[in-house]
Amino acid sequence: MTSTSKWNEKQLVENRLIEQLEGMGYEYLHGSSLDAERETRNDVILRDRLTRTLKRLNPWMDENNTQKVLRSLLYIEATSVMEANEKFHHMLVNYISVQQDLGKGKKNQTVKLIDFDYLENNEYLVVDQFSITSPQGTIRPDLIVFVNGLPLVIIECKSPLLNGSEQIGQGIKQLIRYQDEQERLFHYNQFMVVASNDRARAGTIGAQAKHYGLWKDPYPLTAPKIGDSPSPQDILTAGMLSKENLLDLVQNFIVYEPEGGRVIKKLARYQQFRAVRKAIDRILYAKSPEDRGGVVWHTQGSGKSLSMLYLAVKLRRLEALKNPTIVLVTDRKDLDIQITATFRRCGFPNPQQAAGVKQLKGLLSQGPGSTIMTLVQKFQEDKETSTYPELSTSENIFVMVDESHRSQYKGLAMNMRTAMPNACYLGFTGTPIDKEDKSTTATFGPYIDKYTIEQAVDDGATVPIFYEARLSNLHVHGETLDQLFNRKFREYDDETREEIKKKYANEQAIIASPKRIEQIALDIIEHYQTHIKPNGFKAQIVAISREAAIMYKEKLDELSDYESAVIISGGHNDEPGMKKHQLAPDEEKKQIEKFKEPFSESSLAFIIVCDKLLTGFDAPIEQVMYLDKPIKEHNLLQAIARTNRTYAKKDYGLIVDYYGVSRFLEQALGIFTKSDIQGALKPIDSEIPRLQSRHRVAMNYFNYINQSNAEACVQALEPEDVRNEFETAFKRFSESMDMVMPNPKAQPYVENLKFLGKIRQLAKSRYREEGMDITECGEKVRQLIADHLYASSVEVLHDPIDILSNKFEQKIEQAESEEAKASEMEHALRHEIKIKMEENPVYYSSLKEKLEELISSRRANQMEIIDLVDSLREMVQDMREKTQKGEEHGFTREQFPFFQLLKQELAEENKEEIKDLTFIVTGIVQSKLVIEWTKKEDVKREMRSEIKKKLRQKIEHPKLEAVAQQLMDLAAVHFKK
Structure with missing residues (x-):
């Protein structure tokens, strides 16, 4: 055995993980050794181990209650997997009552069910190759972690020899399939892990890869x-x-949050877990x-609200803290509402939102055990005494302040500390401040x-x-304005000039001039239409x-068809x-929700603001902020972070600056160390080196090939692993092109992008690769490639021609060489076999074997190309005549696959009897058909039972179950209905 024979998933990933868990105190068992502990292969809980644990952890409990x-636990009543999972988690961490x-x-x-206080009072088991069988089939996860017989964690291992991007x-695809096929296993799952040694990620049920x-x-x-x-x-x-x-x-870092009409299970990220543990320590x-x-300084968009939760x-669960009072403080109403809603949605018990100054004082005076949400503005002094009272001297109060930089250096914050002088104050921020007069760390x-x-x-x-x-000629800088004004009004004395300036010629008046706003509005419309809207x-x-915000709204309405909304505060006068x-x-609130929705649900494209929604506002669908206002320090960093939330197909956020805030940005970033804010903003040019590198990688697949010979280029992508690698390289190249276009620096790569898009499409058609679809590219890139393909007479969005169609022969004859004909037929056959295998596994398995034999013979030079083409034509013809063969035996198209399967299993029997x-x-099947019968277990059970009765006379017991299932x-x- 060579040393490389040990380079596989089992050795490099699975065994390494098992050994590490054993070193951490886990017991390891092979799945087959647990079969004796299960009543059926459908059992996912290790009943004997769980029963022993229940008796050990609850020695007072009688047998009747143990069984109850x-x-x-075995039969959780729920209408969905997520509901069952949430119910089980509640039983696990909040316990069961009898x-x-x-x-x-x-x-x-x-x-x-678990002793969370004494770790060693539980049983930890890691199991490989644990088979679970149900009517939907059998799955065999690589590893399952059981705690006290409960399957809490599933681990899927992948070989590091696979392409890194796959x-x-x-x-994750495998874990999603498991969730579809074996729902009961996921009633108990707390989280899942995918690992390949070089890579590892964790997620919860229902999560897609990006989560x-x-x-x-x-x-x-x-x-x-x-x-x-x-x-x-x-x-x-x-x-x-x-x-x-x-x-x-499991106990403290999993929440279930309703979102968009469904429940999302959320598991803490590593930085949230670490921050909470450090705070507790x-x-x-x-x-x-x-x-x-x-x-706790966690940059905007990284989940501060959940960290606080x-x-x-x-804090609430730790016995050492003796039922503390928890106070959550923000400085904006929308944040107060948001955090209160987060706590309530996630099932946190009884958070109380202070409605006013007086109620807050009452809540803070009521003693331990409360969770209080409030605005810092509600810490106002009594008008009569101008002082704020001391409300509690307890040390058992924990005050969490969100965005702690904004309002924690003034009188209201002082009042808060006067009210609770011995409380523990914890600041949460995305942009801390460190200046002599204002310092987050000095305060907290x-x-x-x-x-x-x-x-x-x-x-x-x-x-x-x-x-x-953009539009640097429209930037207004204070010093330029001063010089202009002084020249214009030079005949007035200094005092008069200053009065005129204050009244009529301030910077705000010039920035908000209608002519300037019209120019910028036109530029915004063109920029948005070209670069942002195409990607959704x-x-x-x-x-x-506020006046300028309204003008922008009016100009957008006048000059474009885009729907917009102004969100501004009101004044009494x-x-x-x-x-x-x-x-x-x-x-x-309705307009904000519309803005967050995709265009398929809401056409609201622009939200126009002055001060509102610059901070504490999450709209992942927002990619660009058009900034025409001087913003400084933490407010600037807070504002630009509105664009950094992740969203499907969103690779970057963009700040388009019409004012010239870059000088303020330098000042804002200057309050941090360089390492803390590295990467806050990147000029478009910073993507160019990555674009160059990705371009080289994508083009390398066609080195030493005449790139004008499309057939030779397509042949270079014939191996499936090469196609997969090329697909990843192409997507990365197109992603960088989408970021940079239409910057002129993208121009040198446009022709190669068109070339790669054409070869990719030809390969999709040849090799029946449905995933190779240019709709996955950014819209700018997609349109560029699509236009080029149409100009090149290449089909873009049509499926490959069906092998049974008369047009297929025409397509074969158009091939330039015998090799191209053979390649086209080979991959058409592979595609047909793949999509039809379920319809007739016996016939298509046989066809697949024959195809592999032919291709192997050709590759071993045991067959001339002309003979291969003839043999492949015969296979195509045989496939076309398959239905006719069934009719010759007296079968319908639906019945013939049953005959071929039974003929294979009963090879010794008389053909007429088969x-x-x-x-x-087939008569039994048709007699039992009802609407959606495949989803009704009782119907399927009865159908399977009758089929088995008829098969028992012909098929031996060991094979009976398998044949009946087939x-x-x-x-x-x-026979779908």
């Missing part, structure tokens, strides 16, 4: 303590599956009460945890933000004043013209 608890008399009458008693994606997250920090361990040069898989395993962290994640082990506080959950204490802009982009938690300055994204315009653009709270049996079996599978394909 077991039944409630009635039993322990000597003081019959009372509700709490039943533990390793995680293939594993699977990295785990880059094994906190509280450090990477060197895991081993020399630990892989991403090693780090994830140590960080998520150590006994302590696994139980902590500081709270529990600080040298003094004053040292308990600090700052996870911390609140943990040292940093607890940092998660910077660049880390978030690297992890895919946010997208990078590009910066582009939306835009925010930031104006210098506003003119009628201003008031008509102010929305009532309900209407404003024909009779075929009619009997016949049922055929019935599901051919």
Whole structure:
């Protein structure tokens, strides 16, 4: 055996993971050794182990209640997998209640399934090749982690020898298939892991690939303590599956949040878990009460609200904190509503939102155990005394302040600290400040945890933000304005000039001039129409004043068909013209929700603001911010981060600057260390080196090939692994082109992009690759390629010609060579076999074997190309005549596959008897047909039972079940109703 024979998924990934878990105290067993512990192969809970655990953790519980608890776990009543999963999680972390008399009458008693307080009081088991069988088929996950007999974690391993871009994606596809085929297993699953040693990600049920997250920090361990040069898989395993962290994640870091009419299960990201654990460690082990506080700096878009929720959950559960009071403080009403809603949606018990100044004082005075949400503005002094009262001297109060930089250096914050002098203050921010007069860390204490802009982009938690300055001739700089004014009014004295300037010639007046706004509005419309709208994204315009915001709205309405909405605050003395653009709270909320929806649901493309929605506003569909207002310091960083949220096919956010905020940006970034804000904004030019590199990779597939010979280029993509690699390279190249176009620096690559798009489309047609579709490219790139393909007479969006169509022969004859004819027929046959295999597995399996024999003979030079073409023609003809052969035996198209299957299984039987049996079996199927019968277990059970009765006379017992299932599978394909 060569050394490379050990380079496989089992050795490189699965065994390595098992060994690491064993080193962490897990027991390892092979799946087959657990068969004796299961009543059927459909069991996903290890009943004996769970029963033993129930008795050990709850020694007071009698046998009747033990069986009752077991039944409630085995049979969870729910209408969906997610509902069952949520119910089980509730039972796991909040325990089950049963009635039993322990000597003081019959009372509700709490039943533990897991001992979260004493880690070693549980059983941890990792199992490989654990087979689970149901009517939908059999699955065999690579690894399952059982705790006390409950299957809490599923791990899918993929070979690191696969293409790097496919390793995680293939594993996630498999996990999604498992969820479709074996729902009961996922009633109990807490999270799933996909690992290939070099890569590892984790996600929850229902999650698509983009929602699977990295785990880059094994906190509280450090990477060197895991081993020399630990892989991403090693780090994830140590960080998520150590006994302590696994139980902590399950108990405190999973929430179920309703979103868009469905429930989303959310698992903490590594930075959220780390920040909460660090905060708890500081709270529990600080040298003094004053040292308990600090700052969590996690860049915007990385989930601060959920971090606060996870911390609140943990604070509430820790016995050492003795039922603390938790106060959440924000400085904006929309943030207060958002965080309160997050807590309520995620099932946090009874968060109370302070409705006013007086109610807040009452809530803070009511003693331990409360969760209070409030605006900092509600810490107002009494008008009579001008002082704020002390409301609680308890040290058992934890105050979490969101966006702690904005309002924590003034009188209201002082009042808050007067009200709760001994509380622990924890600041959460995306943009902390460190200046002499305002300092986040000086106010709250040292940093607890940092998660910077660049880390978030690297992890895919946010997208990078590009910066582009436009219409520089329209920029207004203060010094230029002063010089212009002084020349114009030079005959006036200094005092008079200053009065005129204040009244008529301030910077805001010139920026908001109608002529200037019209010019910018035209530029915005053209830019949006060309670069943003084609990919389905939306835009925010930031104006210098409410009047300017309204002008932008009017110009957009006048000059374009795009729907827009102005979101501005109202004033008591506003003119009628201003008031008509102010929305009532309900209407404003409705417009914001419309803006967040895709264009298929809402045509609202622009939202125009002045101050509102610059911070604390999440609209992932927003890709661009058109900025025409001077914003400084943290407000500027907060504003630009509106574009960094992740969204389908969104690779970057964009700031288009009409004011000239780059000088303010430098000042804003200057308050941080360089490493903290690295990557905050990138000029478009920064994408050019990556574009050049991706261009080289994509073009390398056609080195040493005459690129004018399309057939030779298509042949270069014949191996499936090469096609897959080329597909990834092409998508990355087109992604960079979409970012840079129409910047002139993209021009040198346009012809190669057209060439690659053409070859890609020809390969799609030849090799029947449905996934190779230019609709996955950015719209700018897609349109460029589509136009070129039409000009080149290449079919773009049509399926390959059906092998049974008369046009197929014409297409074969158009091939330039015998090799091209053979290639076209080979891949047409492969495509036909692939899509028809379910219809007639016997016939198409035989056809597949014959095809492979022919291709192998040709590759071994045992067959001339002309003979291969003739043999392939015969196979095509045989496929066309298949229906006719069935009719010759007296069968319909639906019955013939049943006959071929039974003939294969009953090779010794008389053909006439097999024909009779075929009619009997298909007759049973047809007699049981009802609407959607394939989804009705009772109908399928009865149908299978009758088929087995008829087969017993002919087929031996060991094969009976398998043949009956194959016949049922055929019935599901051919007799749908």
